[in-house]
Structures are given as structure tokens and as C-alpha cells.
Amino acid sequence: MIPNHVMKELSTKNDAKIVLLVMDGVGGLPIDGKTELETANTPNLDNLAAQSSCGLTNPISPGITPGSGPAHLSLFGYDPLGYEIGRGVLEALGLGIDLGDNDLAARANFASMDAQGRITDRRAGRIPTEMNLEICQLLRQNITKIEDVEVKIQSGMEHRFVVVFTGEGLSGPLSESDPQQVGLEPLEIKPLVEGAKKAARIVNQFVQQVKSVLQDKQPANMCLMRGLAKSPNIPSMHELFKLTPAAIATYPMYNGLAKLVGMEILSTGSELSDQVETMRKNWDNNDFFFVHVKKTDSYGEDGNFAAKVKKIEETDAILPDILALNPDVVVVTSDHSTPAVLKNHSWHPNPFMIHSKYCLNDQALAFNEHQCMRGCLGTIPAYEAIPLMLANAFKLKKFGA
Amino acid sequence: MIPNHVMKELSTKNDAKIVLLVMDGVGGLPIDGKTELETANTPNLDNLAAQSSCGLTNPISPGITPGSGPAHLSLFGYDPLGYEIGRGVLEALGLGIDLGDNDLAARANFASMDAQGRITDRRAGRIPTEMNLEICQLLRQNITKIEDVEVKIQSGMEHRFVVVFTGEGLSGPLSESDPQQVGLEPLEIKPLVEGAKKAARIVNQFVQQVKSVLQDKQPANMCLMRGLAKSPNIPSMHELFKLTPAAIATYPMYNGLAKLVGMEILSTGSELSDQVETMRKNWDNNDFFFVHVKKTDSYGEDGNFAAKVKKIEETDAILPDILALNPDVVVVTSDHSTPAVLKNHSWHPNPFMIHSKYCLNDQALAFNEHQCMRGCLGTIPAYEAIPLMLANAFKLKKFGA
Numbered sequence: 112m113i114p115n116h117v118m119k120e121l122s123t124k125n126d127a128k129i130v131l132l133v134m135d136g137v138g139g140l141p142i143d144g145k146t147e148l149e150t151a152n153t154p155n156l157d158n159l160a161a162q163s164s165c166g167l168t169n170p171i172s173p174g175i176t177p178g179s180g181p182a183h184l185s186l187f188g189y190d191p192l193g194y195e196i197g198r199g200v201l202e203a204l205g206l207g208i209d210l211g212d213n214d215l216a217a218r219a220n221f222a223s224m225d226a227q228g229r230i231t232d233r234r235a236g237r238i239p240t241e242m243n244l245e246i247c248q249l250l251r252q253n254i255t256k257i258e259d260v261e262v263k264i265q266s267g268m269e270h271r272f273v274v275v276f277t278g279e280g281l282s283g284p285l286s287e288s289d290p291q292q293v294g295l296e297p298l299e300i301k302p303l304v305e306g307a308k309k310a311a312r313i314v315n316q317f318v319q320q321v322k323s324v325l326q327d328k329q330p331a332n333m334c335l336m337r338g339l340a341k342s343p344n345i346p347s348m349h350e351l352f353k354l355t356p357a358a359i360a361t362y363p364m365y366n367g368l369a370k371l372v373g374m375e376i377l378s379t380g381s382e383l384s385d386q387v388e389t390m391r392k393n394w395d396n397n398d399f400f401f402v403h404v405k406k407t408d409s410y411g412e413d414g415n416f417a418a419k420v421k422k423i424e425e426t427d428a429i430l431p432d433i434l435a436l437n438p439d440v441v442v443v444t445s446d447h448s449t450p451a452v453l454k455n456h457s458w459h460p461n462p463f464m465i466h467s468k469y470c471l472n473d474q475a476l477a478f479n480e481h482q483c484m485r486g487c488l489g490t491i492p493a494y495e496a497i498p499l500m501l502a503n504a505f506k507l508k509k510f511g512a
Numbered sequence: 513m514i515p516n517h518v519m520k521e522l523s524t525k526n527d528a529k530i531v532l533l534v535m536d537g538v539g540g541l542p543i544d545g546k547t548e549l550e551t552a553n554t555p556n557l558d559n560l561a562a563q564s565s566c567g568l569t570n571p572i573s574p575g576i577t578p579g580s581g582p583a584h585l586s587l588f589g590y591d592p593l594g595y596e597i598g599r600g601v602l603e604a605l606g607l608g609i610d611l612g613d614n615d616l617a618a619r620a621n622f623a624s625m626d627a628q629g630r631i632t633d634r635r636a637g638r639i640p641t642e643m644n645l646e647i648c649q650l651l652r653q654n655i656t657k658i659e660d661v662e663v664k665i666q667s668g669m670e671h672r673f674v675v676v677f678t679g680e681g682l683s684g685p686l687s688e689s690d691p692q693q694v695g696l697e698p699l700e701i702k703p704l705v706e707g708a709k710k711a712a713r714i715v716n717q718f719v720q721q722v723k724s725v726l727q728d729k730q731p732a733n734m735c736l737m738r739g740l741a742k743s744p745n746i747p748s749m750h751e752l753f754k755l756t757p758a759a760i761a762t763y764p765m766y767n768g769l770a771k772l773v774g775m776e777i778l779s780t781g782s783e784l785s786d787q788v789e790t791m792r793k794n795w796d797n798n799d800f801f802f803v804h805v806k807k808t809d810s811y812g813e814d815g816n817f818a819a820k821v822k823k824i825e826e827t828d829a830i831l832p833d834i835l836a837l838n839p840d841v842v843v844v845t846s847d848h849s850t851p852a853v854l855k856n857h858s859w860h861p862n863p864f865m866i867h868s869k870y871c872l873n874d875q876a877l878a879f880n881e882h883q884c885m886r887g888c889l890g891t892i893p894a895y896e897a898i899p900l901m902l903a904n905a906f907k908l909k910k911f912g913a
Binding site: 112113114117121469471473474486487488489490491495497498499500501502503507508509510511512 | 581582593597854857861890
């Protein structure tokens with residue numbers, strides 16, 4: 112891919128507007144010969160595809176199924192192998208927690224431990240979320256500071272919670288405390304480099320304090336710490352591409368990912384129409400809008416083919432309102448595929464289309480997997496989408512003389 | 513891409529002849545639904561396409577619009593991000609100046625300066641070329657050597673000229689003296705690395721001498737120095753690919769670029785038929801012929817769709833004469849696209865076809881953007897064209913056992 116310093120040199124600011132509409136997990140696999148996109152009735156998406164350059168994108172590389180973090184990083188123009196977003200960071204983002212330079216985040220599970228200190232259930236029997244809320248409240252009352260490090264605790268679903276340690280000199284990488292099987296004691300957290308010693312010491316003390324506070328709270332009488340990480344230091348989309356980007360997403364994690372690359376987060380309602388209205392209101396303030404549709408992925412993960420089809424049709428119905436804003440460049444794609452038949456993210460490349468006044472149309476006459484295969488872009492890495500968007504918006508200078 | 517040392521190992525010499533016909537900037541965009549290539553009547557190119565493997569090539573990477581330098585480097589089989597051709601070098605090549613290992617080239621502008629030493633016009637009011645010739649002659653009479661460094665000065669068009677400094681120990685990179693806006697004094701040239709100190713000292717002395725010689729020559733009483741660079745050290749096509757290549761181009765810059773990669777420059781007339789005649793005469797001496805058609809790009813830059821179409825048709829008409837030489841491999845493509853509607857180089861990939869006795873034909877039945885999209889090669893980086901040409905000419909050994 113084009114190195115960051117070259118993109119910095121080539122990118123240039125102008126007033127052109129770019130809309131990146133991400134239908135999360137929209138790529139699918141056939142049931143009765145047709146994928147979710149092929150089953151859906153999508154006259155607006157199909158009409159746009161016929162006037163677009165189409166193709167398929169691989170978020171990472173052929174065969175690699177990505178998580179949401181690297182998949183979005185790639186789509187935002189970053190080398191997804193070059194920046195690691197730790198699991199703890201992603202969980203914190205998902206709970207809407209802002210992470211600063213002094214923050215170390217951990218994904219934690221409540222777990223069950225026997226009298227000998229051996230883990231008997233790594234998920235504490237998946238305690239109800241209400242119990243999680245209660246226990247986290249108890250922990251917050253008892254643990255606020257370890258040495259000079261502040262401790263923040265936030266509940267997730269069932270047995271999951273997030274801990275953020277804030278202080279000077281906290282650094283990873285650290286080993287995890289989860290022994291990965293029952294019958295073993297929790298592992299001591301170890302610094303994996305010299306500079307991570309303080310963080311390891313603090314986290315081990317935290318675990319001991321949790322153990323002490325929860326000693327009579329069976330089945331949740333222990334915690335396991337995983338994915339201890341700091342926010343990756345990612346150059347912003349403004350620094351690299353001279354964009355003033357904004358995110359319009361309904362789920363905290365996607366706003367969190369957008370914030371990692373320096374996007375402004377626009378608060379919006381829960382409906383697609385709210386998201387478009389938010390974009391309309393902010394049209395003059397930003398030149399790049401990342402609009403994230405979550406439910407296509409959720410229904411894919413549920414294996415609910417029909418509901419995913421319906422959500423695609425709802426997105427199709429809102430497309431004319433987006434186009435009515437007269438964006439200079441529109442891209443519609445997904446971050447990764449989530450075929451309902453797999454109930455999971457998959458490695459299949461994403462349908463992709465880019466429309467501008469100066470895109471070359473091709474033989475892809477509808478927006479779906481098989482038509483996009485006929486597109487002129489071929490199958491490209493997702494991180495090449497940003498240079499294409501910038502080019503179509505005349506936001507890139509010529510490379511070399 | 514395949515590393516240079518592997519290409520060196522794999523390439524092997526034989527008598528097969530390769531013709532690379534570059535229609536500069538031929539890729540375009542539609543007016544009334546048809547691109548320049550689609551509008552042109554090109555029975556010979558279309559007939560060849562039907563018997564070729566077709567595709568599209570990206571000179572650098574999707575979305576990146578290249579200058580002529582990196583675009584040709586890529587087409588000649590080199591990593592266009594790996595070798596930088598400085599602006600001064602390209603300007604010198606464009607004026608037909610040969611650059612050796614001891615030469616540092618600069619692109620210079622005549623400029624206007626007020627009594628306080630501030631630049632009032634960075635282009636000296638775009639003085640007529642006749643005045644430029646006169647002033648350069650005056651400079652040549654007064655400045656021939658600075659310390660042990662020889663100075664050569666050559667006029668370009670209007671306010672532009674090129675200076676070549678020849679001597680031991682001259683090296684870049686250097687900063688530029690152009691302050692980029694009026695009202696400011698010219699900047700001192702600074703060495704950007706330790707080894708560039710001598711070059712900076714010499715160029716600064718040159719600027720002072722120019723100032724002194726031109727003090728009563730308003731509006732051209734100063735010069736601004738830009739793009740100071742040495743010729744990049746590029747391994748030759750002979751060294752990498754064991755080719756004995758020749759260039760048949762009508763514009764100095766393209767001969768200059770060809771010389772950078774070690775091609776022999778064959779002098780030729782200004783017509784396409786002259787170029788083919790030159791190739792015929794030299795058929796036994798070389799095994800790779802780079803034939804460069806300039807006007808397709810020039811008319812594209814002028815926004816003259818009809819003239820570009822006509823030039824394509826003229827090139828089509830000459831194709832049978834090329835094929836009559838019975839080359840083993842023929843490639844027709846462009847270095848970059850220059851759609852007449854954009855009046856500029858663009859990021860759109862190039863139509864590409866390769867014909868040999870052993871190429872696989874495909875569903876591309878004519879030579880244009882939309883048909884080449886249907887080709888079996890897909891959309892590939894332009895630097896992959898040389899391995900394809902070598903393979904079709906049986907000039908590449910098997911990789912590995």
C-alpha cells in the first residue's frame with residue numbers, strides 16, 4: 112500500500128464531500144441460490160451500482176476473517192496489520208469509554224474459584240447482567256486507586272466487564288491471567304517487556320483485591336484479566352488525508368473505532384433516517400461521512416437471513432435521501448461479510464461500489480456479490496478504498512513529475 | 513512485486529522480440545457514453561485484442577494519479593515507489609540533457625525581485641522564450657565554474673530553465689529557494705543531509721552570481737531553484753531482465769526516461785510511420801522496442817476529445833506495419849490515463865493487451881476500457897507487465913524446482 116508519508120504529501124484539502132456507507136457484514140452466501148443482497152429488492156442500490164465502479168474488497172487478505180477493529184481500520188485507509196487494537200481497548204470502546212494516553216484497558220470476566228484457588232468456571236456460570244451490575248458497584252466502592260493508579264470498572268453483559276487503569280508509566284504488553292481451562296489457578300500477569308513491569312504489578316494487585324472483595328460472592332468470586340492494552344497510536348485521517356471526517360453510528364464500538372482515527376462523533380438517533388438527518392444537519396461541517404448500519408451484521412450473526420434481507424431493503428430505501436445531499440463521492444460496502452448461513456464474520460470479500468461524476472461504470476449492474484465480481488475494480492484490499500475515494504473527490508495531487 | 517535479484521536470476525537471453533507500444537494517456541472517460549478508445553474506429557487494435565490476454569493496469573496503486581516519470585518506470589518493470597526521479601532530473605531529460613553520475617540538476621525559474629530583495633513575481637511575468645534564450649546566453653558567458661564545479665545552463669519555455677552542476681561530491685537532497693509566495697525573500701538552499709553541504713554551498717553561490725549578473729534585467733532579475741536532484745541509480749533493464757532494449761520516442765523526456773533504465777535511444781522522425789521504420793531498421797539489433805506515441809496524451813491534456821480519437825485511429829492504422837515485423841510479443845497500453853474530459857493525467861487504470869503465440873485469449877473483444885475490464889488479466893499493477901512480456905517471449909526460467 113501507499114506509505115503514510117506519501118499519502119500525507121499527496122492529499123490536499125478541498126470542499127468535495129465523501130460519503131462512506133458501511134452496511135456492516137452485508138456480504139453473504141446463498142440460500143436457494145441467492146445471497147442476502149441478491150434476495151433483497153434494492154432498486155436504488157442497483158441503480159447506483161450501474162453508474163459506479165464496482166468490485167470486491169478484502170479487509171486484510173484473501174482467506175482472513177477480520178474482527179470489526181481491523182476491518183474498519185482497513186476501510187479507513189490504514190494497514191490493518193500495522194496497528195493492533197487490543198481486545199481490552201475494543202471492549203472499552205464498545206462500552207463507550209474514552210481512552211487517553213495514560214489509560215490501560217482490560218477485558219475482564221467474572222469467574223468461579225474453588226477453596227484451593229482453582230478456577231471451576233471461567234465465566235462464573237454466565238451470571239445475569241443484573242448481578243454483574245451489582246458486583247461491579249461493590250468493586251467500585253472498594254477499589255478506586257492502586258498506588259498512584261486510578262481504577263475504573265464498568266459492567267458489560269453477563270460475566271463481562273472492563274477495567275481501565277489510569278496513571279503514569281503504564282504500558283503493555285502483558286500476559287493474561289486466564290488459564291484457558293478449568294481446574295487450574297489463575298495465572299500471574301507478567302510484563303512481556305521491561306517497560307511493562309509497573310502495569311503488571313498494578314494489575315496483579317487489582318486481581319488480589321477483587322479476590323478479597325468477592326470472597327463470599329460465589330459463583331462470581333474471582334476475575335480473569337485478558338487483552339490488557341493501551342490505545343494504539345494511529346495518525347488521524349486529518350493528518351494523513353487532510354479530511355475532516357465524521358462518524359454517524361448507532362453502536363458505541365464503531366464510534367470508538369472512528370475516534371481512534373480522529374473522526375468527529377456525531378450523536379444521532381437509532382434509526383437510519385436519524386443518521387441521514389444527522390448527516391444533513393452537519394453537511395457543511397465535514398467533508399467525509401462514515402455512516403454505519405449495524406443490524407445487517409447482527410442479523411447475519413443471528414443466522415436470520417430474512418431479517419438481514421429486510422434490513423438491506425430498509426437501507427436501500429434510505430439511499431435516495433443520501434444521494435439528495437449531492438455528495439461528490441459515494442461508496443457503499445461492508446467492513447467484512449457475515450453470511451447468515453455461517454452466523455459469523457467470514458473471509459468472503461465485500462461487495463464494493465464507488466460513484467462519482469468521474470468513475471468509470473462497468474458491467475456490474477446491481478449491488479451484490481456476483482455482480483460486483485464483474486466490476487472494473489477487481490478484487491482489491493479494502494485499504495485501497497480511501498485513495499480511490501480521495502482521487503474521485505480530486506483530493507489527491509499527482510505522484511511524481 | 514518480484515524482487516530485483518529474483519528477476520536477475522530468472523531472466524534469460526534469447527532472440528525473441530518484444531514490442532511495447534505505449535499510447536501515452538490513451539485511457540479516457542466517456543462523452544455521450546463512449547470513451548476516446550470506444551469512439552475511435554480501431555479495427556486492427558480490436559482484432560489484436562480478440563487474440564490477446566487483456567486487462568487493466570494501475571501504474572502505482574488504485575486512486576493514485578502518476579506523473580510521466582513513475583508511470584513509465586512502472587511500465588518498464590520497476591517499483592515506482594522505490595526510485596525517485598527529481599523534478600530537476602525530469603526537466604533536464606525533457607530538454608534532452610544527458611545526466612552523468614557527477615551531475616546535479618535543478619529546475620529553475622526566472623523571477624522578479626524588488627529593491628529590498630523580496631520576490632514580486634515568481635515567474636518573472638512569464639517572459640517570452642526569446643528573452644529567456646537571451647538571458648541564459650548572458651548567464652553562460654558569466655558563469656561557467658563555481659569552485660571546481662562546472663555549470664551548464666539551458667533555456668526552457670518562458671521563465672523556465674535548467675541548470676546542471678557537474679563535479680565531485682555533489683549530492684542531494686537539498687531544500688529549494690522558492691519561497692512559494694511573493695513578498696518574501698528567496699530562501700537559502702540548505703543541505704538536508706550532511707553529505708549535501710557542498711552542493712548547497714555551490715548552488716547558493718550560483719544564485720548570488722545570477723543576482724549580480726541580472727541586476728538590471730527586470731523583470732527577470734533573479735532566479736528560484738527547485739527540484740535539485742541527481743539521476744536516480746536505477747539498475748538497467750539489461751542487468752535485471754537481460755534485454756537489449758531500444759526506445760523510439762519523439763519527445764526528449766521519454767527518451768530521457770528510457771535512458772535512465774539503460775535503453776538505447778534510436779533517433780527517429782516525428783511521424784508514427786518514421787517510428788515504425790526506425791524499428792524495422794533496428795530489428796536485428798535489439799530484442800525490446802519501446803515505441804512511444806505522445807499526442808494521445810497531449811490532446812487529452814488539451815481536452816481535445818476528437819483529436820485524441822483521431823490520433824488513436826492513426827495509431828491503429830500503423831499497427832499492421834508493426835505486426836508485419838512478426839514480433840514474438842506485442843503489448844499495447846498507456847502509461848497513465850489522460851481523459852479529455854479531465855484535461856489532465858488521472859488515476860483510472862490503463863487498458864492493456866498482450867499478444868503472443870501462447871497468450872490465452874479472453875472475453876475482451878476490442879481494445880478499450882470496458883472490454884479490457886472483461887480480460888483475463890484483471891486489474892494488475894503496471895510493473896507486472898514486464899514479467900508477462902518476458903514470459904510470453906520465453907525469456908524467464910522456472911522459479912524454484
